[in-house]
Amino acid sequence: MILEGKVWIFGDNIDTDAIIAARYLNTTDPEELAGHLMEDIKPDFPATVERGDILIAGYNFGCGSSREHAPLAIKGAGISCVIARSFARIFYRNAINIGLPILECDQDFSALVPGEDHLRVNLDEGRITHVNSGNTYEAVPFPPFMQEIIKRGGLTGYVSSRLAKD
Amino acid sequence: MDQQSSTNLGATMVEKILAKNSGRTKVIPGDLINARVDLALGNDITAPVAIKEFARFGLDRVFDRDKIVLVPDHFTPNKDIASAEQARELREFAQKYEIKHYFEVGRMGIEHALLPEQGLIKPGMVIIGADSHTCTYGALGAFSTGVGSTDLAAAMAIGEAWFKVPSTLRFEYNGSLPASVGGKDLILYTIGQIGVDGARYRAMEFAGSAVEELSMDGRMTMTNMAIEAGGKCGYIQPDETTFTYLQGRATGDYRTYYSDKDAGYEQIFKFEVNGLEPQVAFPPSPDNVRPVSEAAGIFIDQVVIGSCTNGRIEDLREAARVIKGRKVNPGVRLLVIPATQLIYRQALNEGLLATFVEAEAAVSTPTCGPCLGGHMGILARGEKALATTNRNFVGRMGHPESEVYLCGPAVAAASAVAGQIVHPEEVKP
Numbered sequence: 001m002i003l004e005g006k007v008w009i010f011g012d013n014i015d016t017d018a019i020i021a022a023r024y025l026n027t028t029d030p031e032e033l034a035g036h037l038m039e040d041i042k043p044d045f046p047a048t049v050e051r052g053d054i055l056i057a058g059y060n061f062g063c064g065s066s067r068e069h070a071p072l073a074i075k076g077a078g079i080s081c082v083i084a085r086s087f088a089r090i091f092y093r094n095a096i097n098i099g100l101p102i103l104e105c106d107q108d109f110s111a112l113v114p115g116e117d118h119l120r121v122n123l124d125e126g127r128i129t130h131v132n133s134g135n136t137y138e139a140v141p142f143p144p145f146m147q148e149i150i151k152r153g154g155l156t157g158y159v160s161s162r163l164a165k166d
Numbered sequence: 167m168d169q170q171s172s173t174n175l176g177a178t179m180v181e182k183i184l185a186k187n188s189g190r191t192k193v194i195p196g197d198l199i200n201a202r203v204d205l206a207l208g209n210d211i212t213a214p215v216a217i218k219e220f221a222r223f224g225l226d227r228v229f230d231r232d233k234i235v236l237v238p239d240h241f242t243p244n245k246d247i248a249s250a251e252q253a254r255e256l257r258e259f260a261q262k263y264e265i266k267h268y269f270e271v272g273r274m275g276i277e278h279a280l281l282p283e284q285g286l287i288k289p290g291m292v293i294i295g296a297d298s299h300t301c302t303y304g305a306l307g308a309f310s311t312g313v314g315s316t317d318l319a320a321a322m323a324i325g326e327a328w329f330k331v332p333s334t335l336r337f338e339y340n341g342s343l344p345a346s347v348g349g350k351d352l353i354l355y356t357i358g359q360i361g362v363d364g365a366r367y368r369a370m371e372f373a374g375s376a377v378e379e380l381s382m383d384g385r386m387t388m389t390n391m392a393i394e395a396g397g398k399c400g401y402i403q404p405d406e407t408t409f410t411y412l413q414g415r416a417t418g419d420y421r422t423y424y425s426d427k428d429a430g431y432e433q434i435f436k437f438e439v440n441g442l443e444p445q446v447a448f449p450p451s452p453d454n455v456r457p458v459s460e461a462a463g464i465f466i467d468q469v470v471i472g473s474c475t476n477g478r479i480e481d482l483r484e485a486a487r488v489i490k491g492r493k494v495n496p497g498v499r500l501l502v503i504p505a506t507q508l509i510y511r512q513a514l515n516e517g518l519l520a521t522f523v524e525a526e527a528a529v530s531t532p533t534c535g536p537c538l539g540g541h542m543g544i545l546a547r548g549e550k551a552l553a554t555t556n557r558n559f560v561g562r563m564g565h566p567e568s569e570v571y572l573c574g575p576a577v578a579a580a581s582a583v584a585g586q587i588v589h590p591e592e593v594k595p
Contacts, residue, residue, distance in 0.1 A: 013362055013451065017559045022538040025211045026241060026248035028218060040566040060363035063396060064557060065538070066298040068215050068314040089367050089398055090298055093328075094314035145198045145328070156219050159320045163223060 003080040003101070004120040004131065005052040007112050008045070010038070012058035016070040016091065019062065025069055030076030037073045051078030054119050056109045058084065062091025071100045081121050083109070083128060083139070096146055099154035103128065103139035176426025178334045179403055180369045183309040183423050187292040195333035195432070203233070205286060206321040207295035209277055210238040214252045215315035216296060217259050220322055228263045229325035235267040235286060236260050237277040240534045245541035275506020275532045278302040278390060278474035282382070283506055285415030289404045289422045294318070294327050299474050299556065301392045304401030305385040306408055307422055311399045332398045333432040334369040334425075335360075339376035341440035346590040348484070349384030350476055350554065350574035352376065353391045354445035355437070358455025366396030368432065371425065376439045377402060382411040383480035387574075390475045391556050394452040446552075446587065447572035450560045458577055461587040465497070466571070468551040469582040470563075472503030472530075473537045476554035476575050479509050485579035486518040488590055489525045495585030500527035501543045507532060527582070539563045545570075552587060554578050 018041045020033055027033065038045040055074065061084035062070060071094045074082060081101040085108075095102045101123055112119075118131040126139035142150065152158040177185070177192065185193045187201040208216050213236055220228075228234055236256050241249035260268035269280060278299050281287050289307035293300065296318040303310035313327065321327050339352055352372075357364070370392045377385065385402050392400025402408075404422045412420075443457035471477070471485050482504060494500045502522045504510040510532060513519050522529050536543030537555040545551055545564030550571070553563070558570035573581075576590040583593050 015557075015559045017538075017557070017562055021561055022211075022540055025540075026246060026252060028215045028252075040561040060366060060396060063362055064298065064393075064559060066212065066296060066300075066312045066314055068212065068296075068316060071314075072215070086363070086366065088363070088396060090312050090314060090393075093317065097314055097316040097320075143198055149328075155316045155320050156222050159323055160223060162324065163225075 001123045002120065003054070003123065004118060005054040005080050006115055007054050007056050007109070007117050007119055008049065009110055009112060009114050010055065010057040013060045013063055014057055015064035016062055016067050017064055019070040020067065020073045025067060028069070030072045033069050033073035034076030037077050046077070048115065049077050049079065052080050054121065055079050055082045056112070057082065059086045061087050063088035066090045068094045068098065071095045071098055075100045096149055097155035099150065105137055105139040107137045175430040176428040178369065178371065178425040178429045179307065179401060179423045180309050180334060180399060181331060183290055183292060184329065184331055193331045195331050197331040198328065199331060200326050200328055201292050203294055203321045203325055203327050204291040205233050205235060205293045206318055207235045207237070207277060207281065207293070207297065207300060208318050209240050209297055210242060210249070210253045210256055211240045212296035212315045212318065213259070214255045216318040216322065217255055219316050219319035223323045225323055228265070228322045231264050232266045233325070234265050234322055235281060236265055237269050237274055237280060238271065239274060239276050239532065240538065241540050242271050242533055243531065273507055275509065276474045276477060276534055279478055279505035279509065282306060282386065283415070283508055285417060288412065288416045288420035289408065290420055294321055298393045299390050301397060301399050302386050302390040302474060304392070304399050305382060305389040307401065307404035309399055312393060330367070332367055332369040334371055334429070335365055336371045336373065336431045336434045338374035338434065338436045339439050340374050340436065341376055341438050343376050343379055343439055344442060346444050346576040347439070347442050348574050349380050349387035351442060351445045352439065353388045354447050354455050354572065355442060357391065357395045357453045358445065360395055362394060362451055362453045363396040365392065367398055370395065370397045370400040372400060372402050378405065381480055382407060383478040386478065387475055391452070394556060444574060444577045444589065446577065447558055449558045449569040449571065452557060452572060458573070458587065458589050461571065462589070464571065464587045465550065466552045466581060466586060467497070467549040468499045468501065468543060468545065469578050470501045470503070470536050470543060470551060470553040470555060471575055471578050472501070472505060473534065473555040474505065475556045477503055477505030477509065479512050481554065481575040482509065482513050482518050485575040486521040488576055488579035488593060489583060490521050492525055492583045492593070494526045494582050497585045498582050500582040501530060501536060502527050503530045503533060503535065505532055536563055552578055552581050
């Protein structure tokens with residue numbers, strides 16, 4: 001799958017409280033959660049972000065609480081892909097499990113202009129292209145087992161297919 | 167240091183437990199495995215998402231109704247109508263699928279204090295919980311890790327979860343703990359040394375004379391915050407303290423696992439604790455840690471003593487010892503939250519609650535409440551709190567411009583009396 005979108009840039013150690021504050025965890029609706037995405041660290045973000053945008057972050061993205069509401073809020077906002085230099089482990093598995101495309105790429109994208117620069121992402125090949133310059137970057141490939149989960153649209157699909165076999 | 171993952175090396179406790187539950191003779195760091203889950207946990211925030219996913223499987227039963235634990239502890243007693251609906255979803259699911267371990271308000275507690283107390287955790291188990299602080303149970307020699315709601319849904323359906331076998335960092339704490347220094351100070355100090363991603367994807371093995379000296383309560387405080395260093399799990403190998411704790415709680419047999427002498431650790435850290443001061447994590451990150459002397463004089467509006475990190479009976483005893491016969495500073499609101507109903511009763515019988523109430527603290531029924539900025543002690547713009555909780559991220563306890571400092575129970579109690587952050591020795595008679 002190939003995605004293209006304009007970028008939004010966040011720093012290192014973005015915690016899941018920052019992605020979606022606990023006061024909004026009395027709902028499980030992705031669209032409602034999206035209305036408060038990154039609100040405490042970038043108050044205008046829910047109003048600015050558009051479907052198809054790409055979220056870029058530094059090291060240890062999604063650390064802290066296990067709340068799946070964090071990737072759900074990102075998905076609910078229509079963000080097509082998250083690219084980070086590294087992910088905190090629970091966020092990483094949550095994203096895979098709910099079918100939110102993520103790529104780990106140890107590349108400093110902080111010089112890109114938020115809301116203006118565009119990236120093109122080839123998810124299958126793990127290749128990231130800066131649209132204006134044509135520069136390309138390689139992401140860490142997913143092991144086959146995770147590719148299988150991703151192919152099934154997430155863990156629920158993967159488990160369903162296993163249950164169907166039993 | 168180089169990662170040692172040769173198959174010729176010995177194995178760590180976690181590698182042995184994961185090998186057992188995935189039906190293999192040996193696993194090495196980096197292996198992707200499916201492992202049998204001995205216990206799966208959810209709460210009133212994470213389980214509703216899991217229940218929604220579970221419904222998509224169209225199953226009329228869970229994999230094992232005795233191996234699922236549901237605890238409404240975060241927004242309970244229900245803080246608003248939406249939270250009440252989520253708590254009801256949990257209750258109705260528990261009734262429908264005859265979940266044995268569902269704990270209702272008035273009988274419950276904060277999950278990570280409750281499960282060990284109720285004897286549900288035993289050495290050698292594989293436990294997942296849709297709550298990041300599930301890593302707490304490693305204090306009893308189990309492999310235990312936080313996951314998301316969809317993982318919980320899958321585990322409730324098939325009794326399995328996927329894992330990447332973590333490499334292990336060993337932390338040795340040598341020497342003897344100074345007065346007013348405990349498990350919280352050791353773990354804060356450690357996070358301060360290695361950073362919030364210093365143990366990312368790794369298992370953290372805690373050992374050494376200072377850890378052996380800790381009670382189970384103190385040990386659980388340490389393993390509880392492994393996640394704050396990015397750890398997949400934290401653990402302490404079982405010893406006499408563990409076995410004494412398990413007596414009269416856990417039923418049935420269990421097997422203990424220990425790291426081999428030649429286990430392949432990714433790195434070994436050695437800390438001397440003899441001169442260690444009580445530690446304080448400054449906002450907005452749990453790795454922004456300094457000795458309490460460097461925090462002296464910071465005025466605070468609220469103090470919270472409680473949470474899955476430090477709401478156990480030993481924590482309350484330590485806080486009560488400091489505060490007995492004194493009053494909370496007029497500029498401070500002190501909230502004391504025993505972590506479970508049993509701890510609440512114990513504190514009542516021991517006179518600790520009387521000490522707190524006479525000191526003019528507010529004592530609450532068990533809840534995660536203020537720790538995550540849920541309810542029961544939300545901060546206004548610009549307010550500062552000192553808390554025995556586990557996170558001090560931006561807006562964690564309320565307004566995005568409020569701040570949270572983290573510490574152990576002795577510093578929290580002393581500072582509540584002083585109205586500013588102080589070393590506990592300073593309020594001694």
